[in-house]
Amino acid sequence: MFKSGFVTIIGRPNVGKSTLLNHLMGQKLSIVSNKPQTTRNNIQTIMTGEDYQLIFVDTPGLHKPRHKLGEYMVTVAQNSTKGVDLILFLTTPQGHIEKGDIHILEELKNTSVPIFLVLNKVDENTAENVAETLKQYGEYFKFKEIIPISALKGKNTDKLLELMKGTLPEGPKYYPEDMIADVQEKFIVSETIREKALRVLNEEVPHGIAVDVIQMKQDAKGMYHIEVDLLCEKDSHKGIIIGKSGQTLKRIGQYAREDIEKLLESRVNLKIWVKVRKEWRDNPNYLKELGYKLKK
Ligand SMILES: Nc1nc2c(ncn2[C@@H]2O[C@H](COP(=O)(O)OP(=O)(O)OP(=O)(O)O)[C@@H](O)[C@H]2O)c(=O)[nH]1
Ligand SMILES: [Mg+2]
Numbered sequence: 001m002f003k004s005g006f007v008t009i010i011g012r013p014n015v016g017k018s019t020l021l022n023h024l025m026g027q028k029l030s031i032v033s034n035k036p037q038t039t040r041n042n043i044q045t046i047m048t049g050e051d052y053q054l055i056f057v058d059t060p061g062l063h064k065p066r067h068k069l070g071e072y073m074v075t076v077a078q079n080s081t082k083g084v085d086l087i088l089f090l091t092t093p094q095g096h097i098e099k100g101d102i103h104i105l106e107e108l109k110n111t112s113v114p115i116f117l118v119l120n121k122v123d124e125n126t127a128e129n130v131a132e133t134l135k136q137y138g139e140y141f142k143f144k145e146i147i148p149i150s151a152l153k154g155k156n157t158d159k160l161l162e163l164m165k166g167t168l169p170e171g172p173k174y175y176p177e178d179m180i181a182d183v184q185e186k187f188i189v190s191e192t193i194r195e196k197a198l199r200v201l202n203e204e205v206p207h208g209i210a211v212d213v214i215q216m217k218q219d220a221k222g223m224y225h226i227e228v229d230l231l232c233e234k235d236s237h238k239g240i241i242i243g244k245s246g247q248t249l250k251r252i253g254q255y256a257r258e259d260i261e262k263l264l265e266s267r268v269n270l271k272i273w274v275k276v277r278k279e280w281r282d283n284p285n286y287l288k289e290l291g292y293k294l295k296k
Contacts, residue, residue: 001051001170002051002052002170002171002172002276003051003052003055003165003168003169003170003171004052004053004055004058004169004171004172004173004174005054005055005084005085005086005167005169005171006055006057006083006084006085006086007052007054007055007056007057007084007085007086007087007088007164008056008059008080008081008086008087008088009021009056009057009058009059009060009088009090010062010077010080010081010087010088010089010090010104011061011062011064011089011091011101011104012036012039012061012062012098012100012101012104013036013037013060013061013063014035014036014037014038014061014089015060015061015090015091015092015120015214016090016092016120016152016255017030017039017059017061017090018030018031018038018039018043018058019032019120019151019152020088020118020120020149020151020157021043021045021058023151023152023154023157024047024056024061024157025045025056025180027260029043029045029058029078029180029183030043030058030180030191030287031191031192031195031198032195033192033195033198033199034101035198035206035207035254036061036063037060037061037063037070037073037121037207038195038198039058039061039073039075040058040060040069040072040292041060041061041073041076041229041291041292042057042058042059042060042071042076042077042080042119043057043059043181043183044057044058044114044181044182044183045058045180045181045182046174046175046179046180046181046182050179052165052168053171053173053174053175053177054165054168055174055175056162057084058075058283059076059077059080060073060074060237061073061077062074062077062078062100062103062104063100063219066119066283067281068170068282068283068284068287069281069282069292070281072287072292072293072294073292076245076294076295077291078107079294081107081108081111081113083169084113084116084131085113085114085168085169085282086113086115086116086164086167086168087108087111087113087115087116087167088115088116088118088160088164089104089105089108089116089117089118089143090115090118090132090134091118091119091120091137091221092119092120092121092125093119093121093122093129093130093132093133093148094129094133094243095129095132095133095136096132096133096136096189096247097136097137097140099180101108101137105140105141108111108141109247111135112223113138114144114167115141115143115144116142116143116145116146116147116160116164117134117137117138117143117145117146117147117164118147118149118160119133119134119147119148119149120150121135121150121151121152122148122149122150122156123150123152123153123155124162125264128151129172130148131217131275132155133165134146135150139199144167145153145163145164147160148180150183151184151220153289172208180208185197185216185263185264186216187291189213189216189226189228189260189263190212190213190228191211192256192259192260192263193211193228193230193252193256193270193272194209195253195256196213196251196252196253196255196256196259197209197230197241197252198276199249199255200251200252200255200281201240201241204237205232205240207239208233208234208237208280208281209230209232209241210230210231210277210280210286210290211229211230211231211289212228212229212231212289213226213227213228214227214228214229218266222267223266223267224260224264224266224267224268224269225269225271226260226268226269226270226271227270227271227272227273228270228271228272228273229272229273229274229275230249230252230272230273230274230275230289231275231276231277231280231286232274232275232276232277233276233277233278233279233280233281234276234278235276237276238275239273241274242274244285249272249274251261252272253270253272256270257270
């Protein structure tokens with residue numbers, strides 16, 4: 001009997017959803033950073049075994065939105081809990097129930113989809129903290145399973161996978177077995193550049209960044225020529241992104257190129273143009289253009 005199902009990974013920003021997805025898939029498919037609100041779209045990946053297929057959905061962190069981009073992010077994450085076979089609710093050991101989690105669990109109260117509580121980052125927390133958090137969440141909400149893990153160190157993630165397989169209903173092979181993600185190379189390229197910008201830049205600037213791939217083509221020698229617009233919200237941000245004698249932008253480009261070369265398995269010539277789009281995060285036209293639009 002073949003089993004299959006959709007598993008959505010939800011939780012507050014920065015709890016490690018994308019890290020878990022990458023770890024389960026054994027490769028980097030979703031970008032990760034130490035700043036909240038890194039993931040902006042639902043990212044679907046596919047794991048196929050002998051007799052099962054799991055389709056994971058990584059989602060943007062659930063938070064109180066402050067602009068239209070944020071509203072979009074929260075909507076896609078909320079929509080991801082509908083029509084799936086399992087919800088992984090990720091949180092971290094705080095020793096108490098986080099306020100943001102109360103909102104999320106309130107929304108999930110009436111769903112018939114089974115929910116696992118996945119307590120991540122146990123590697124950087126004390127055993128007491130972990131135990132107390134598990135206890136409090138367990139008393140507050142009826143989870144199908146409760147499991148402490150470290151997505152970063154791969155602790156208990158095999159066990160989590162076994163538990164997930166155990167809940168799968170009988171179902172079809174939704175995707176061919178050699179398919180691992182439903183995103184295009186272009187998307188991974190733009191996300192990689194955004195990830196490096198998040199890494200290199202401080203606080204305020206990175207959240208207002210978007211990357212638009214305007215050209216991506218391969219020449220006769222197999223080298224890729226990629227040109228992107230790196231959009232930011234203010235003239236002052238543009239100055240920060242470029243940096244003194246262009247040093248900051250150069251670093252972003254260098255890190256991104258290294259990763260993209262690995263991804264595409266060929267040499268890459270990457271050109272990044274920094275442009276200002278005032279308040280693009282609140283502009284429906286810009287959002288649509290950049291692919292932040294709800295699928296019908
Ligand atoms: N110590 C530790 N750090 C972790 C673990 N999992 C993730 N992190 C770190 O937590 C930060 C956030 O990880 P992400 O995977 O980007 O978190 P996310 O939930 O996808 O965040 P958003 O996309 O912003 O909602 C990164 O710096 C990760 O390296 C873990 O198990 N242990
Ligand atoms: Mg993420």
